[in-house]
Amino acid sequence: MKAALLKSYGGIDQFMIGEVPMPKPEAGEVLIKIEASAINPFDLILRQGFMAQYIPLELPAVLGGDAAGTIAALGAGVTGLAVGDRVVGDFLANGNGSHAEYGVLPASSVAKLPANLSFEQGASLVKVGLTGRQTVDILGIKAGDRVLISGALGMVGRAAIxxxxxxxxxxxxGVRSERLEGARLLAGEAIDITEQPAQATFHFAISTAPAVAGILIDHVRDGGQVASIVQVPEGANSDDRVTIHELRHRTDADTMDAVLKAASEGRLIIPIAKTLPLSEIAAAQSAVAGGVQGKVVLKH
Structure with a gap:
């Protein structure tokens, strides 16, 4: 089968389209014929080798964490799914990712794609939707709570809002001054996150933008809580005056179902900025690196 292969750590010139063996599902796994996959910022970090010490990839490797397609085969013991089902999948960062014609993953990492969502939409929702919801859930936020979100017009920020x-x-x-108008249209209320606050007024905050991770904490009152998907700058939380939950998304089929249901009912909208063929993976990663506003999706 065809796959987008990363030959070596480095630049986008390290991608090539090549042939790899067709994977076979083991017990508890499913084989998906992948119709669309999405590029995430973490893919760029993997490609450049910045995570090689922690997530060593056997090169050439297939990147890609989000996918949508149809089930082509079931491993032993899989229930609740059938060949031909339209699904999304959450792939691990292990070098056997979603930028290929087919992929295998645990049945517990798959959710059925509603009929009114396209494969491209499905692929754009997986990690963004999971992460956005999990940042909210870890804080125990309730109706009426006021929550500051940095990087609010980014994809995880949008999902959280x-x-x-x-x-x-x-x-x-919480956005830069030039983005306040668009942020108000999305969230209803917006502030210039780059301005030092006269006093901290938030008990809850969600940190998704590395450049303002430190100043976001300054907006949070003593004893407050921050859910952060970016690295917290050293010294930003002196005396541990706020509780910081550093997290990476976790695969959860129930949450994926909730994300897809929200999208199918129009309660969750993640814009797709570019749709490119799998062969143009280098251009797709360049678009993400350039700060394109919206998801970049590969059609297979």
Missing amino acids: QYLQEIGAKPVA
Whole structure:
């Protein structure tokens, strides 16, 4: 089968389209014929080798964490799914990813794709939707709580804001001054996150933008909580005055079902900025590196 292969750690010139063996599902696994996959910023970090010490890849490797397609085969013991089902899948960062014609993953990492969502939409929702919801859930936010979100017009920020609205909380978008108007359209309330606050007024915050991770904490009152998917700058939380939950998304089929249901009902909208063929994976990663506003999706 064809796959986008990373030959060596480095630049986008290290990608090539090549042939790899067709994977076979073992017990508890499914084989997906992949119709679309999405590029995530973490893919760029993997490609450049910055995670090689922690996630060593056997090269050439297939990157890609999000996928949508149809089930082509079931491993022994899989129930609740059938060949031909339209699904999304959450792939591990192990070098056997979703930028290929077919992929194998545990049945517990798969959710059925609603009929009114395209494969491209499905692929754009997986890690973004999971991460956005999990940042909210880890804070124990309730209806009426006011929550500051940095990087609010990024994809995880958008997912978190729309989930906060869904549960009746009050999101406040933290963005640069030139993006305030767009952020208000999304969240209802927005502030310039780059300005040092006169006093901390938030008990909850979600940190998704590395450049303002330190100043975001300054907006949080003593005893408050921050859910962060980016590295917290050293010294930003002196005396541990706030509780910081550093997290990476975790695969969860129930949460994926909730994300897809919200998208199918129009409560979650993640914009797709570019759709490119799998053969143009280098251009797709370049678009993400350039800060394109929206998801970049590969059609297989």
